[in-house]
Amino acid sequence: MRKNALIVLIVMAVNFGLWAWFNRPAEPQLDFTGQIKAVSFSPYRANQDPLVNKFPTAAQIEEDVVFLKGKVGAIRTYSSMEGMEAIPAFADKHGIPVIAGAWLDKRLKRNETEMAGLIKNLHEHKNITSAIVGNEAILRGDFKPAQLSEYIKRVKEAAPHVQVSTAEPWHVWINNPELADNVDFIAIHILPYWERVPEEKAIEWSMQRYHQVVKRFPGKHVLVAEIGWPSNGERWGKAKASIANEAKFLRQFMNLAAQQNIDYCIMEAFDQPWKRPLEGVVGAHWGIWTVDRENKIPLVGTILEDSLWPVQYGVSLLCLIPMLYFLYRRKDQPFQGKLFFCLLLQTVTSSLVWIAFTPITIEFLPAETAAWAFLLPMQIGLLAVVLINGFEMSEMLWPEGLKRRFYPLRHDADEGLQKVSIHLACCKEPPAMVIATLNSLAALDYPDYEVIVVDNNTHDPALWQPLEEHCAKLGERFRFFHLEEWPGYKAGALNFALQNTSADSRIIAVVDSDYQVRASWLRSLTPYFDKPDVAIVQSPQDHREWEGDPYKTVCAWEYDGFFRIGMVHRNERNAIIQHGTMTMIRKAVMEEVGGWGEWCICEDAELGLRVFERGYQAVYVPESFGQGLTPDSYAGFKGQRFRWAYGAVQILKRHWRMLLPWNKTSSLDNGQKYHFIAGWLPWFADATQIAVLIVSLFWSLGMLALPRYFGTPLSIFLLPPLGAFLFKLFHFMWLYKTRVRCGLWERIGAAIAGLALTHTIAKAIFQGLTTKNKPFLRTPKCEERCAVVRGLMMAREELFVLCTLWVAAAGVIARYGTENPDIVTWALILLVQSTPYLAALCLSLLSVMPNLVPGVSRRTACQNTCQIAAAPVGLGATMSVASVPLKAERKDKV
Incomplete structure (x- = not known):
């Protein structure tokens, strides 16, 4: 209990530390406690959009003006029509200065309405300190400087008491100096985000642009008519939109502007969702306040990017429920293994919480929201696989807690050994390869066994007749059957063998046609059947004759991992995959479950699951007693794996109800259900x-x-x-x-x-x-x-x-x-x-490259096998273990 409590404390501390680290405050910034000089003012609400003629009401505009009173020194407008012409009156009523604007573009008739509204307001409201005619009209290409200057002259003539200019990005003024001839002041936009300036250099870059314009136009006052940083959206070059970056930028700039007496207008007062179609997510998030008029940017105190992270951390603590259950159930597991898995469990839980909260903390475009919803189940599945792999690691890296360990049992006396019927199914296989397998079976050190060879659906006599002849040479223990047309593929052939098994056989053993077995195979493993509840005894699927061939080497090691790791792990909960070679099955159980399933192309794994459903035990001895051939080509390698995966789906479709955790009608326990689901997930x-x-x-x-x-x-x-x-x-x-x-x-x-x-x-x-x-996909061997x-x-x-x-x-x-x-x-x-x-x-x-080992001739697996097949092996003969080479490390006990 003390160790478990220590694990929980460690996990909670690490979890809190990671949440706090990833959400740590931005570097301290000087507080801004003064009044913001001016803000760009667009009074649109969340459901309003000028692009579709949905405008705020007069009451809403006045409400916003009242909201800004005392917070800002002035407001800048962009239009003098469609309701925006009322802004100066409300601002006048509440004592707020206005920088009034007229929006100009290529719509000439509309421009006249804008001009009329602006001039009218200039005459009626003394709180308008200046006018800006056009906004980035030259940048968009709507006007040449001379054309825009005509509009500016008209306003100056109509309202000579007001300072008049136009607003353009800083570089437009630099590139078009003649524009300054007809304005009373220079109104520039400095938006380092759109210039792809990284946030750490944004202030320095902005001040350089400001002083560049001041130096270029020494006789003109310069107003920074737009400056700011977005709080949300994607990166633009090296510029990152975030709340922390917006807060840092505005606090630094406004404090610097106060020191240097710079006139400015922050872009902008409120977030504007209607700009998303024009500028993406980032266009909606330039405001100092949210679209709901709530505080967004901390101008004093600590700057946090995600203020909800304590809530997310709290939700992630729900992981304690499965964690405590795991610690309760795994009492015998070593401390390191339990700590490893608990840390991983908490990491996965926190990741899920982060994924789930992302749409709340980050605004998505519609396509991004759809992608998030589509990928969410897949991401949950990926994290589940991480947990499955992690659980396997926690037990297999620290295996001291494993309880079901089995080793070869040498039974020297012949008395008490049960008769074994060995079944070998083949189809269109090279005769030399199968004969080598038969020779190894003939050399078994076991007193009572038979070998039934079933060749099905092989139409070429040159392939099956040599096998028939060789079985006759090996004696009465070997019986050969040729089935010209037979349904059910390998399962059908094995069922035929089962029907023809001698009545006194008690154990069915199955080997593939390319396997060569050790003489001690049966004597070492059949004693496990002395326990009446044991129905399956399995040893690994192993391979030979791959040394010196790079392709076969990597394939052999890829196979080996499952039998050294996965099968040992599954054996701990009596949930091994019964694979159709080097396996033994109690004959009575085979008859009880109805034999091999001919509907499934993975008849071996399906049979094993049915055996477990009847409540029987399986023994897995992780020592190699026989070795087959790896596929000669990549096509054969992936064809075999296709069959295994396709068969797994067939099995799940047939037996999924048995695997449900709440299904009590099955004899499968929760550990078995877990491994069959987790193994294929x-x-x-x-x-x-x-x-x-x-x-x-x-x-x-x-x-x-x-x-x-x-x-x-x-x-x-x-x-x-x-x-x-x-x-x-x-x-x-x-x-x-x-x-x-x-x-x-x-x-x-x-x-x-x-x-x-x-x-x-x-x-x-x-x-x-x-x-x-x-169709059953036969794994081809000995391909050229x-x-x-x-x-x-x-x-x-x-x-x-x-x-x-x-x-x-x-x-x-x-x-x-x-x-x-x-x-x-x-x-x-x-x-x-x-x-x-x-x-x-x-x-x-x-798989098609020449042998990479200098001086070694290239030989196919069949060529090597032919040497063994050519050796005279008869009934009662012995076969040297040396003829079936084993890697030394594969003899290690688990």
């Missing part, structure tokens, strides 16, 4: 990656073609997939180092081989969900090596996706450059998403 996560990839490509296309509607993806879209991918590699490399004990390069190769199957697994999952059945072109063709789908992702990443960088870190991160995400496809291409090419 990562494959479904691979399938979701295709959906994420499609969204990524669609979004990238939108960024290139419709940048107004598709902004740079925010961190909410970037970090979870990237984090899950990195954790997957971390999980793989650490567990392989600890449990598989291969070298660094072997671990890297195995990781590449695993990644190369991502697309194939995803296809299998989608097809499994949308179709009822697929093919040309490089064949290597490219075997990975043609992956190559196409790879090129598409790389083109998208290059297009985004070419369009937006590398100044914006979010753009660079997005391009990196696209490249990360391409890694499984690059791995597939590399593995496919590796």
